[in-house]
Amino acid sequence: xxxxxxxxxxxxxxxxxxxxxxxxxxxxxxxxxxxxxxxxxxxxxxxxxxxxxxxxxxxxxxxxxxxxxxxxxxxxxxxxxxxxxxxxxxxxxxxxxxxxxxxxxxxxxxxxxxxxxxxxxxxxxxxxxxxxxxxxxxxxxxxxxxxxxxxxxxxxxxxxxxxxxxxxxxxxxxxxxxxxxxxxxxxxxxxxxxxxxxxxxxxxxxxxxxxxxxxxxxxxxxxxxxxxxxxxxxxxxxxxxxxxxxxxxxxxxxxxxxxxxxxxxxxxxxxxxxxxxxxxxxxxxxxxxxxxxxxxxxxxxxxxxxxxxxxxxxxxxxxxxxxxxxxxxxxxxxxxxxxxxxxxxxxxxxxxxxxxxxxxxxxxxxxxxxxxxxxxxxxxxxxxxxxxxxxxxxxxxxxxxxxxxxxxxxxxxxxxxxxxxxxxxxxxxxxxxxxxxxxxxxxxxxxxxxxxxxxxxxxxxxxxxxxxxxxxxxxxxxxxxxxxxxxxxx
Numbered sequence: 090x091x092x093x094x095x096x097x098x099x100x101x102x103x104x105x106x107x108x109x110x111x112x113x114x115x116x117x118x119x120x121x122x123x124x125x126x127x128x129x130x131x132x133x134x135x136x137x138x139x140x141x142x143x144x145x146x147x148x149x150x151x152x153x154x155x156x157x158x159x160x161x162x163x164x165x166x167x168x169x170x171x172x173x174x175x176x177x178x179x180x181x182x183x184x185x186x187x188x189x190x191x192x193x194x195x196x197x198x199x200x201x202x203x204x205x206x207x208x209x210x211x212x213x214x215x216x217x218x219x220x221x222x223x224x225x226x227x228x229x230x231x232x233x234x235x236x237x238x239x240x241x242x243x244x245x246x247x248x249x250x251x252x253x254x255x256x257x258x259x260x261x262x263x264x265x266x267x268x269x270x271x272x273x274x275x276x277x278x279x280x281x282x283x284x285x286x287x288x289x290x291x292x293x294x295x296x297x298x299x300x301x302x303x304x305x306x307x308x309x310x311x312x313x314x315x316x317x318x319x320x321x322x323x324x325x326x327x328x329x330x331x332x333x334x335x336x337x338x339x340x341x342x343x344x345x346x347x348x349x350x351x352x353x354x355x356x357x358x359x360x361x362x363x364x365x366x367x368x369x370x371x372x373x374x375x376x377x378x379x380x381x382x383x384x385x386x387x388x389x390x391x392x393x394x395x396x397x398x399x400x401x402x403x404x405x406x407x408x409x410x411x412x413x414x415x416x417x418x419x420x421x422x423x424x425x426x427x428x429x430x431x432x433x434x435x436x437x438x439x440x441x442x443x444x445x446x447x448x449x450x451x452x453x454x455x456x457x458x459x460x461x462x463x464x465x466x467x468x469x470x471x472x473x474x475x476x477x478x479x480x481x482x483x484x485x486x487x488x489x490x491x492x493x494x495x496x497x498x499x500x501x502x503x504x505x506x507x508x509x510x511x512x513x514x515x516x517x518x519x520x521x522x523x524x525x526x527x528x529x530x531x532x533x534x535x536x537x538x539x540x541x542x543x544x545x546x547x548x549x550x551x552x553x554x555x556x557x558x559x560x561x562x563x564x565x566x567x568x569x570x571x572x573x574x575x576x577x578x579x
Contacts, residue, residue, distance in 0.1 A: 173256035175291030176249060182292050183241045186299025195303070195330060197237040204325040208234035211340075211347035212321050218442040219351055224504045228358025229321035229351060237302040240324060244308065244315040248298055250368050251313075254375040256290045306331060306346050309353035310461075312428045313371075314364055321354045323347060335456060337449040345453045348442055352435040360507045367431070370424040377417035425482055426516045432461065433487025437495065440488075458484060483519050490514055490522035497526045 190196040200208075212232035219227075235243065306327045308316030316322055323346060332342035357364055436454070443450035461484060494503040506512045518525040 173253055173287055173290065174249070174294060175287040176245065178288055178291035179248075179295035179298065180241070180245055182295030183245070183299040183302065184238055186296055187237045187241060187302050191303035191330075193330070195326065197302075198326060200234040200236055200239075200325055205234045207340075207343065208232065208323045208325060208347070211343045212323070212351055215344060215347040215351040215442075218348065218446065219355065219438065222438050222441040222500065223352070223355060224501045225355040225359045225507075227351070228319065228354035228356070230319040231321065233320060233322045235308075235322050235324050237324065237326065240302050240305065240308070240322070241298055243317060243320075243322070245298065247313065247315040248294060251371055252290070252294055254372050255378060256287070258375070258378065303327065307350040307353075309350060309357075312353075312432050313367055314353070314357045318364075319354070319358060321347075321350050323350060335449075335452070337453065341447050341449050342453065345439070345443055345447060345450065345457075348439045349435055349457070352438050353431075356431060356434065356507070362510060363431070363507070366510060367424075367427055370420065370427055374417070374420040374424050377414065377420055422516050426514075426519070429483040429487040429519070430513055432484050433489075434491050436484065436488040437491035440492075441495070483516075486519040486522070487514075490519060490525065493522055493526045 187197050209232045212229065216227045216229065304310075304327065306324055308314070308320065308322040323343070325343075328343055328346055329339065331346075332339055335342065436458070440450065440454055443453075447453070491503060494506070506514075514522075514525050
């Protein structure tokens with residue numbers, strides 16, 4: 090933890106050697122009692138007397154110049170008038186967390202020319218191997234090696250898409266917990282609390298992204314496309330840390346992870362609806378999350394502007410409860426199934442490409458499966474912040490289904506299912522993969538053509554005062570689709 094409240098200080102200067110830092114923490118920095126650790130990703134402990142009141146601990150130890158800077162930053166936090174999350178603060182905190190290093194003492198560093206070349210060659214070879222096991226062409230236009238700090242910079246736009254919907258709900262809830270007759274009088278207080286909420290969300294998301302930057306090995310580790318489209322990326326420093334205790338040559342670890350990154354890139358590049366489908370599933374689930382207004386009312390009722398850590402603690406403990414409704418359960422099922430299908434497909438095609446070429450393919454596969462299933466401290470942080478664990482619960486089931494589809498229908502038949510979201514297996518199909526694999530399936534290219542023609546007719550009829558969608562051909566097409574869909578049960 091830095092010497093400024095909640096880590097609001099500027100990150101260390103960008104040195105030649107990545108985030109090693111020319112400017113060291115006067116108190117020693119690192120992961121002592123005040124630094125982030127897997128058990129305490131927020132790093133709130135600040136030494137004697139600081140665990141319960143970070144501001145009190147900080148203000149008692151700062152010199153007058155630092156104290157003035159701290160109050161100035163607190164003023165900036167309270168005056169924030171942007172969206173539901175202060176993303177400038179999130180970026181600053183993430184970079185600062187990265188500069189402090191991971192729990193094992195590993196510091197970030199710039200990627201050297203040799204490592205950059207090794208990553209580029211691994212991604213290029215991975216694409217060649219994947220050509221023989223999938224009909225989807227290469228999806229990467231650029232191969233890059235990132236430091237942890239570069240991963241933070243490149244992925245923050247995606248985190249914004251994930252976190253803003255829930256943070257918006259908190260902002261609305263903050264204005265609704267006061268009685269209506271008090272809201273007009275409490276306008277300044279509500280505005281202050283919303284500013285504080287945006288700052289606190291920004292601080293915690295930044296902290297979590299910074300911790301996650303010390304764990305990930307590429308841009309697609311959590312099954313979502315976090316980086317820019319078409320940019321396949323690996324993190325050499327984290328790859329080395331992952332392979333350190335595996336007893337596997339570093340070149341094999343790097344190549345196996347390059348296969349996974351390249352497979353994800355092919356899927357996201359050539360299944361045009363998939364990116365929006367996944368992010369839409371996350372947003373749909375977020376819309377069904379309700380804020381624990383009882384907890385929020387307690388915070389509002391006791392809120393003291395001189396103790397903003399009250400909001401910090403409330404957010405850290407979690408204020409979100411998924412609604413127990415059929416719609417919310419369906420949204421969660423869609424999201425979990427989508428994540429499982431993406432990860433299962435990647436697992437299956439990578440294993441097919443690597444099993445005959447890499448002696449450690451089986452061991453690496455199992456290591457990555459367990460790592461993906463268990464998650465890490467940063468993933469738990471996001472579960473607290475947005476009420477959702479972004480990991481597939483049925484990865485093994487989905488991988489077996491995709492492998493069975495390859496045996497039964499071949500590579501082209503398997504990959505053709507990505508042409509339309511309604512062609513994909515459902516959660517029920519994961520329970521009965523053999524039934525799905527051997528069931529006759531409808532050619533959705535014909536269905537799309539039929540629906541397109543029906544839509545054109547409907548538009549024409551609508552312009553003449555007729556209600557669209559009543560054409561007999563359209564109704565029959567929809568009925569045929571219902572009877573013949575491939576295991577979707579729709």
